[in-house]
Amino acid sequence: MSIPKKALGHVRVLDMSQFTPGPLCAQILGDLGAEVIKIERPNGNDDRRATPLVRGFGVYYALNNRDKKTVTLNLKQAKGADLLRQLVGRADILIENYRPGFLAQLGLGYDDLRKANPKLIMISVTGFGQTGPYKDRGGFDMIAQAVGGLMSLNGDADDPPLKAGTSTAAMVTGLNAAIGALAALQHRDRTGEGQWIDVALLDSAVSQIEADLPYFGLTGDVLPRVGNRRLYSAPANVFKATDGFVYIAPGVDAIWKRLCRVIGRADLADHPDYLTNEARIRRVEDVERVVQEWVTPRNKDEVVALLVEAEVPCGVVNDVREVLDDPQVGARQMVVTASHPTMGDMPVPGQPLKMSGTPLKSGRMVFDPGQHNSEVYGELLNLTLDELQSLQKAGVI
Ligand SMILES: CC(C)(COP(=O)(O)OP(=O)(O)OC[C@H]1O[C@@H](n2cnc3c(N)ncnc32)[C@H](O)[C@@H]1OP(=O)(O)O)[C@@H](O)C(=O)NCCC(=O)NCCS
Structure with missing residues (x-):
C-alpha cells in the first residue's frame, strides 16, 4: 500500500477563526496535508468583507483561506452548538479567535468541548491572551505592534513610531499557533492527551523585540530608532x-x-x-x-x-512588481498563481517550506459561505438532505 505523501494527511482541523492569525495557522496545517473545515456564521465571517476588495471579494480572506471546506453554523442556537460538539468529536484540532469567554458563555469553551473529544487540541487566538488585565480587550495586529514595543523600534529617530508594512504580529501569531499545533499532535500521539493552546498577538509582538530587550536590561539604555540602519553593524x-x-x-x-x-x-x-x-x-x-x-x-x-x-x-x-520578476524568487517558486472563481487568477506567496518527503501543496481558494454544508454535515455527521434543509430554514446553518 502506498502511503500518501502528506505530513498531516491523518489530521482534521476545524477553523472557526477569522482575519489573519487563525486562518493562516489553519492554512499552514492544510498545506501540510490536513483536511481543514472552515466554520463561519450563516452569512459568512466579517473578514470576507475586509478590504481591499476586488470584484466584491476580500483579498485577505482569499489569501488565508485556500483549500478549506466551508460550512456555516450559528453557535448561538442550541442545535448549532450541538453540531459543533459533534464536529469536534470527529476532529483533531479546533482553531478559534473569539474574545475570551465568548465560547464558554455558549457552553463551548475548552472544558466543555474536551468532553466531546478528550484528545482535542484547541487553539485560542486572542489580542492579549486568556489571562492578565487586558484579556477582555479585542485586538488587531497594529495594536499588538504598538503595545508589544515593535512600533517603537521602527522608523527614524526624529519621526513618530512606525508600523511594519505587513501584519507581522498577526503572521507570527499564526506561525506560533502552527508550531503549537504540531507539538501538541506529537504529544497527543504519544500520550493520548489533548490540550489547550493560548496564543496572543501581544505575546508574538513582544517575542520579536530581539536584542533591544536584553540590551536594555543589561545597560539601562533604550536604544533609539535607526530607520534602515542596523544598530549593531556598520555600514548597513x-x-x-x-x-x-x-x-x-x-x-x-x-x-x-x-x-x-x-x-x-x-x-x-x-x-x-x-x-x-x-x-x-x-x-x-x-x-x-x-x-x-x-x-x-x-x-x-x-x-x-x-x-x-x-x-x-x-x-x-x-517593490512588489519587481519581486514577481526576480529570478531567484522565480527559481524558488515563491510566487505562484491561485485562482478564484470571481476574482480571477492572482499571484500569491508560494511555500516557504521545501520538504523532500512530504512537499506542501497550495490548493484552490474558498468561495461561498456554506459551500460544503451538505458534504461535511451529510458525510461526516450523517445528516439527511431534509434535516439540512430544515436546519437552514431555522437559521442554524
Ligand atoms: C477581532 C475581534 C476584535 C472582533 O471582536 P468582536 O467582533 O467584538 O467579538 P468576537 O470576535 O468575540 O465575536 C463575537 C461576536 O461574533 C458573533 N459570532 C461570530 N461567529 C458566530 C457564529 N458562528 N455563530 C453565532 N454568532 C457568531 C457573535 O454574535 C458575537 O457577537 P455579540 O458579542 O454581539 O454576541 C476579536 O475577535 C478579537 O480580538 N480576536 C482575537 C484577536 C484576533 O484574532 N484579531 C484579528 C487578527 S489581527
Missing part, C-alpha cells in the same frame, strides 16, 4: 543608485575589508579607525558617505554585480 543601510536602491551590509569585519577593496578604498581596510563594527558604528556617517559616493554614479544591477563578485552581502530593494 539602503544606498541610492541611479535607478533605485540597494541594501549593502558587510556585517562582519572580514567582509568590510572586501567592501573597501571593491569600492576603491583599500586604504580604509586596515585603518584602525574602521577595523571593527564597534569602531565603524562610532563613525557611521563617514562609513556610509564613502559607500554612497561609490554607489551614486552606478545603477543597481552594476552595484549588485560588483559586490556579489567580491562576496559582499547586498540586494536590490524590490
Whole structure:
C-alpha cells in the first residue's frame, strides 16, 4: 500500500477563526496535508468583507483561506452548538479567535468541548491572551505592534513610531499557533492527551523585540530608532543608485575589508579607525558617505554585480512588481498563481517550506459561505438532505 505523501494527511482541523492569525495557522496545517473545515456564521465571517476588495471579494480572506471546506453554523442556537460538539468529536484540532469567554458563555469553551473529544487540541487566538488585565480587550495586529514595543523600534529617530508594512504580529501569531499545533499532535500521539493552546498577538509582538530587550536590561539604555540602519553593524543601510536602491551590509569585519577593496578604498581596510563594527558604528556617517559616493554614479544591477563578485552581502530593494520578476524568487517558486472563481487568477506567496518527503501543496481558494454544508454535515455527521434543509430554514446553518 502506498502511503500518501502528506505530513498531516491523518489530521482534521476545524477553523472557526477569522482575519489573519487563525486562518493562516489553519492554512499552514492544510498545506501540510490536513483536511481543514472552515466554520463561519450563516452569512459568512466579517473578514470576507475586509478590504481591499476586488470584484466584491476580500483579498485577505482569499489569501488565508485556500483549500478549506466551508460550512456555516450559528453557535448561538442550541442545535448549532450541538453540531459543533459533534464536529469536534470527529476532529483533531479546533482553531478559534473569539474574545475570551465568548465560547464558554455558549457552553463551548475548552472544558466543555474536551468532553466531546478528550484528545482535542484547541487553539485560542486572542489580542492579549486568556489571562492578565487586558484579556477582555479585542485586538488587531497594529495594536499588538504598538503595545508589544515593535512600533517603537521602527522608523527614524526624529519621526513618530512606525508600523511594519505587513501584519507581522498577526503572521507570527499564526506561525506560533502552527508550531503549537504540531507539538501538541506529537504529544497527543504519544500520550493520548489533548490540550489547550493560548496564543496572543501581544505575546508574538513582544517575542520579536530581539536584542533591544536584553540590551536594555543589561545597560539601562533604550536604544533609539535607526530607520534602515542596523544598530549593531556598520555600514548597513539602503544606498541610492541611479535607478533605485540597494541594501549593502558587510556585517562582519572580514567582509568590510572586501567592501573597501571593491569600492576603491583599500586604504580604509586596515585603518584602525574602521577595523571593527564597534569602531565603524562610532563613525557611521563617514562609513556610509564613502559607500554612497561609490554607489551614486552606478545603477543597481552594476552595484549588485560588483559586490556579489567580491562576496559582499547586498540586494536590490524590490517593490512588489519587481519581486514577481526576480529570478531567484522565480527559481524558488515563491510566487505562484491561485485562482478564484470571481476574482480571477492572482499571484500569491508560494511555500516557504521545501520538504523532500512530504512537499506542501497550495490548493484552490474558498468561495461561498456554506459551500460544503451538505458534504461535511451529510458525510461526516450523517445528516439527511431534509434535516439540512430544515436546519437552514431555522437559521442554524
Ligand atoms: C477581532 C475581534 C476584535 C472582533 O471582536 P468582536 O467582533 O467584538 O467579538 P468576537 O470576535 O468575540 O465575536 C463575537 C461576536 O461574533 C458573533 N459570532 C461570530 N461567529 C458566530 C457564529 N458562528 N455563530 C453565532 N454568532 C457568531 C457573535 O454574535 C458575537 O457577537 P455579540 O458579542 O454581539 O454576541 C476579536 O475577535 C478579537 O480580538 N480576536 C482575537 C484577536 C484576533 O484574532 N484579531 C484579528 C487578527 S489581527
